Amino acid sequence: MTASRSAADRGDGTVRSDGIVHLDGTDSQPRVRPALDARVRPALDVRTWKEIAHLLLNLPVAVFGFVYAVTVVCTGGALTLTVIGLPVLALSLLGARQLGKLERARARRLLGVRVEEPSPLPLARSEGLVPRLWMALKDPVGWRTLLYDAIRLPWGIFTFCLTLASLFVLWPVLPYLTRGLTNVDRAMVRGLLSPSDELERRIAELESDRGVVVDTAAADLRRIERDLHDGAQARLVNLAMGLGLAKEKLLEDPDTAAAMVDEAHGEVKLALQELRDLARGIHPAVLTDRGLDAALSSVAARCTVPVKVTVDLASRPAEAIEGIAYFTVSELLQNISKHSGARTASVDVWRTENRLLIQVQDDGRGGARLDTGSGMRGLAERLGAVDGLFVVDSPAGGPTVVTAELPWRDRTA
Structure with missing residues (x-):
């Protein structure tokens, strides 16, 4: 008192x-300070609860993965002495790929780990059962997934028990504990379930590029076959028939026979011109003999738009690169003739270090895009198949500037 x-x-x-x-x-009522809880309960955010869920799921997932890995290795190893051993092991490795996919999805949803999916095995492109079997057996993704499943069991048991106990005993440090444990999980996923760095991504790109090259070559062969069948071959058949009729009339009607021979002579000239055009479409002789400068000047002379050609090269690139450069410019100039409505155009070719650069410009209406069906997309795919680049800058109203970039390789002697 x-x-x-x-x-x-x-x-x-x-x-x-x-x-x-x-x-x-x-006169207010007495204010009483609330008693502090002896257990400090930190606020758990959504991320922490997701990490807790991941750690609690580690045990059932690890048990299933361990059983699968042991079964695959033991069964596959025991059956290798029989004819079905290797196929069983190959199928098991494909199944391991799917388990790895599920684990990457779980880590992505609960841990926020963004791991790229490995490239699929190109089994459809392998001819024969043995090459496909061998490709599946040497799959590094499948073997790494089996290793991941084999070493996860003790870790899954440890993290499950520790997290479950922490929910009732170690609540104040639970967020820090789960963060540390899940960081180990993140490292495992990145180390064993991610693609083999740049090498595997590069293999996937090369597989895709090889498909583009094969498809392009097949399309070119079909085009050549169609041109021969509908063009020069048809003219030569008519020529043979005309000469046969002329031979029959040679004695009884020399004047008619002479007119028929004259007509056949005209057909021969047309057939030769079509064959020259076809040969130029395969590989022009002027490109082989005189290089890009003369070959591109020849293409520009056939364009309906005046074209200024500038080629600044101290030496000639490899034949394959030179051919791609020629056909790229040739198709771009054809597009200018057909679609651009331009009055002038220019072609510039030069070398910068280990790259061959091509730039084609016109003052037409613009609006060119890779998906308009004008052959631009095919050009981009062809250049991409040899590590090249293809960039189109064509705003509505023009001008249009197309830049192509190819790797420089010196011409072999």
Whole structure:
């Protein structure tokens, strides 16, 4: 009561009948400080709860993966002495790929780990059962997934038990504990379930590029066959028939026979011209003999738009690169003639370090795109197949600037 009287005597507060000093001098109910909980409960965000769910799922997932890995290795190893052993092991490795895919999805959803999917095995492109079987057996993705499943069991048991106990015993440090444990999971996923760095991605790109090259070559062969069948071959058949009729009339009607021979002579000239055009479409002789400067000047002369050609090369590139450069410019100039409505155009070719650069410009209406069906997409795929680049800058109203970039390789002697 001494403290209460002192407070009242000083006029700093009011003493009520309940013995509590009210320092604010009001009649409000007494304010009681809530007792602090002895257990400090940190706020758990969504990310922490996802990490807890991942750690609790580690045990059932690890048990299933361990059983699968052991079964695959033991069964496949035991059956290798029989004819079905290697096929069973190959199918098991393909199944391991699917388990790895599920684990990457779980890590992506619960841990936020963004791991790229490995490239699929190109089994459809392998001819014969043995090459496909061998490709599946040497799949590094499948073997790494089996290793991942084999070493996860003790870790899955440890993380499950520790996380479950922490939910009731170690609550204050649970967020920090789960973060540390899941960082180990993240490292495992990145180390064993991610693609083999740049090498595997590069293999996938090369597989895709090889498919483009094969498809392009097949399309070119079909085009050549069609041109021969519908063009020069048809003319030569008519020529043979005309000469046969002329031979029959040679004695009885020399004048008619002479007219028929004259007509056949005209057909021969047309057939030769078509064969020259076809040969030029396969590989022009001027490109082989005189290089890009002369070959591109020849193409530009056939364009319906005046074209200025500038080729600044101290030496000639490899034949394959030179051919791609020629056909790229040739098709671009054909597009200018057919679609651009331009009045002038230009072609510039030069070398920068280990790259061959091509730039084709026109002052036409613009609007060219890779998906308009004008052959642009095919050009981009062809250049991509040899590590080249293809960029189209064609705003509506023009001008259009197309830049192509090819790797430079020196011509062999």
